[in-house]
Amino acid sequence: MLASKHTPWRRLQGISFGMYSAEELKKLSVKSITNPRYVDYLGNPSANGLYDLALGPADSKEVCATCVQDFNNCSGHLGHIDLPLTVYNPFLFDKLYLLLRGSCLSCHMLTCPRAAIYLLISQLRVLEVGALQAVYELERILSRFLEETGDPSAFEIQEELEEYTSKILQNNLLGSQGTHVKNVCESRSKLVAQFWKTHMAAKQCPHCKTGRSVVRKEHNSKLIITYPATVHKKSDQEGTELPEGVPEAPGIDKAQMGKRGYLTPSSAQEHLFAIWKNEDVH
Ligand SMILES: [Zn+2]
Ligand SMILES: [Zn+2]
Incomplete structure (x- = not known):
């Protein structure tokens, strides 16, 4: 027609x-x-x-x-x-499982290095204007910065990446190559998949030092958690990355320590809400 x-x-x-x-x-x-x-x-x-x-x-x-x-x-x-009760969404169950493995059930934060989070966020932002090369440049900038600075704070890492990211975003405001180009989409899903794969298995929480809870899934419908034997209370010493305000979701109960238990969908939901609130990176 x-x-x-x-x-x-x-x-x-x-x-x-x-x-x-x-x-x-x-x-x-x-x-x-x-x-x-x-x-x-x-x-x-x-x-x-x-x-x-x-x-x-x-x-x-x-x-x-x-x-x-x-x-x-x-x-x-x-x-x-x-539904009268919270249930797991079967389509998102695998992601939930990974998120539980990659987060701390005691302080409700992601347990991967801060650098990895800021890098991914910056990379996704430059991809929004189609700046494919900037993805690799950000990686280079971060590893050079980590080498030179030794042990920079989360804030310093964020600042270093932000400087380059905002420059790219400004330069690309006009005549952007678009975000739906095949290569850009591929790069985006590769970065996200890589993040899931690499950063969802820390041994210990870097924020509150609590050991990892072992998460097991059964028949893609049940989650069994083995809680760590000891839980460290959050302290405001060195790491200034702790979230402000107390998360609403309860941490690990004394009675749960060292024990194995079934994680109800509503506790999982509370935990995710608390992570979302605490990880207020943007
Ligand atoms: Zn009809
Ligand atoms: Zn923690």
Whole structure:
């Protein structure tokens, strides 16, 4: 079909997939599914069940209650189920497992070196303007800085990387090569995958010195934690990287020390929220 001169058109530059948030899902949903029966005794769709006509007609005899189209013309509509308890998202379970291994259950911080975090963030930022070469340059800048300075603080590392990063971002404000170029996408996923692979297995928490909890997953649906025998309380000595304010999630309880236990999805969620809050890198 030929596009007329007046028809606005766009060239597709990229495509990406993501997850809807709970709020977005509720906005898209036309029905809250609350009825476990999907058909009644006569074989008709039950109200608020999975075959509710608001979601679309199940056969050619019915009409959609949402768009009033028939079986052939209604494309179907989304519904949602409110879960009474927090559950693991099976699509994100592997990432959750890695995050638990790479974080401290006592102080709720990531246990990888600060340098690795700042490097990754800077690299992802320069990739946003398509500056592929800058990714390698940042690596060089960091290793040179670590060599020269010995043991720089988290703040110094961040500053050093920021200087170069902001220069790249400013220079690329006009005429950016775009972020959806294949090479840029590849570089981004490579960096992120590498980060997951390398930095999710520290032996000890660098912030509170608590030993690692051993995390085991069972059938991709259960998480068993063996907690360290001793937990060090956070102290404000040397490391000035400790988060301000007390995290809301509880740390490791005295009764849990050295023991093995089942991690409930809601405790895992609390832990992740606390990490998100404490790791306020941006
Ligand atoms: Zn419809
Ligand atoms: Zn810790």
